[in-house]
Amino acid sequence: MVTTSTLDNARATGYTPGNSAIPDTVPSSVTMAETPAAVPPKPAIAILRGVSKVYSNGTIALANVSLGIRQGDFLFITGPSGSGKSTLLKLIYGAEQANEGDVIVHGQDLTQVRGDSLSRLRRQIGVVFQDYKLIPRRTVQENVAFVLWAQGMSRKEIHRRLLPALKMVGLQHKADCFPDELSGGEQQRVSIARAIVGTPPLLLADEPTGNLDPDNSWQVIQILKRLNKLGVTVIVTTHDENLIRKANHSVVQLNNGKLRRPLHS
Ligand code: ADP
Secondary structure, X not given: OXXXXXXXXXXXXXXXXXXXXXXXXXXXXXXXXXXXXXXXXXOEEEEEEEEEXXXXXXXXXXXXXXXXXXXXXXXXXXXXXXXXXXXXXXXXXXXXXXXXXXXXXXOXXXXXXXXXXXXXXXXXXXXXXXXXXXOOOOOHHHHHHHHHHHOOOOHHHHXXXXXXXXXXXXXXXXXXXOHHHOOHHHHHHHHHHHHHOOOOOEEEEEOOOOOOOHHHHHHHHHHHHXXXXXXXXXXXXXXXXXXXXXXXXXXXXXXXXXXXXXXXX
């Protein structure tokens, strides 16, 4: 749905997210994040059905998890350290494979997708990490542009995308700085710009505020909320209960790899 604030955000930044490739229907067995009764349900962007993940050392990270995320959702995944939050995101962006169950993202079954198809699918998913993962000897704009350059995009196209992404995170004036010239909060905002410069319809953030103070944490969440208003589906892992309460979005909780029914804020 395009709202006034969607348009205002887009006008202010020039940032326009992409659309999900292939919508999928949601099986009734899968728990969905909450949609108000009067609003017709949107297509699913990610579905996990009966998913289990056991690492090679025998650790059971996820056990029979079923979860659906619709286009336009903003979902928090919470739970104590070691409960499986990162693993769940890794399965969605294809960094790990499930041992059992289905993981369907943008309409594609991740247990079946390999090679170029997996690379194409990953371009539709932005990922933000707790530790930023910026390249130290590259400037802000080089860090943000790198992924587009690696995809073979033209200089003109990269240039066209760079400024809206930096504006979205409020760092256009820091384009020529190096990461060690920025605060932790600014570095995390650069990593968000890098994650969204390819205009993915789905953004995953794994403990994005884990290294930040409450003010910077809230700034990061506000940027994610703005992106969500523009239509980006956002999934955030965190164990920060205050942040979850303040942000006021749907929440699911993991405990020892098991998903509890959603707690709606
Ligand atoms: P969280 O993000 O909630 O802290 P993780 O998904 O990182 O949880 O981890 C879930 C469980 O899987 C933990 O017990 C962790 O030690 C284990 N784990 C995570 N990654 C690996 C790995 N690559 N190899 C073996 N065990 C792992």
